[in-house]
Amino acid sequence: MKLKALFLAASVATLSGCAVTSSPVGNALYTDVSGPVGVSNSAEASKLGKSCAHNVLGLVAAGDASIEAAKKSGNISTVSSVDGHGTSVLFLYSRFCTVVKGQ
Numbered sequence: 001m002k003l004k005a006l007f008l009a010a011s012v013a014t015l016s017g018c019a020v021t022s023s024p025v026g027n028a029l030y031t032d033v034s035g036p037v038g039v040s041n042s043a044e045a046s047k048l049g050k051s052c053a054h055n056v057l058g059l060v061a062a063g064d065a066s067i068e069a070a071k072k073s074g075n076i077s078t079v080s081s082v083d084g085h086g087t088s089v090l091f092l093y094s095r096f097c098t099v100v101k102g103q
Contacts, residue, residue: 028088029089029090029091030088030089030090031086031087031088031089031094032086032087033085033086034083034084034085034086034099035083035084036081036082036083036084037082037083037084037098038081038082039080039081039082040078040079040080040081042078042079042080042102042103044080044102044103045080045081045101045102045103046103047074047075047076047101047102047103048074048099048100048101049070049071049072049073049074049075049076049099049100049101049102050070050073050074050097050098050099050100051063051064051065051066051067051069051070051072051073051097051098052065052095052096052097052098053065053095053096053097054093054094054095055093055094055095056092056093057092057093058091065096065097065098066098067079067082067098067100069098070082070098070099070100071100071102074100074101074102076100076101076102076103077102077103078102078103079100079101079102080101080102080103081100081101081102082098082099082100082101083098083099083101084096084097084098084099085097085099
């Protein structure tokens with residue numbers, strides 16, 4: 001009986017993760033929002049780069065949503081603005097992307 005209780009407690013602790021994302025309005029059953037992260041004095045933005053990270057069930061998370069990865073993706077050397085875009089579905093799957101605009 002004690003072994004069953006220990007197994008149940010370990011299972012609940014392991015499987016109780018949630019997949020949520022950064023959001024300027026909070027998370028809901030479905031979230032799909034964008035928000036500003038930062039801007040610079042550079043007005044020109046002819047290029048766009050994007051980098052993303054994903055989370056499944058709060059158990060597996062992978063990806064590189066850094067500004068540097070987004071700059072590399074868009075071949076950007078001078079950043080004009082940085083935005084974030086988060087998507088979350090039923091706390092089971094989430095994705096956060098960094099969007100960089102610049103030259």
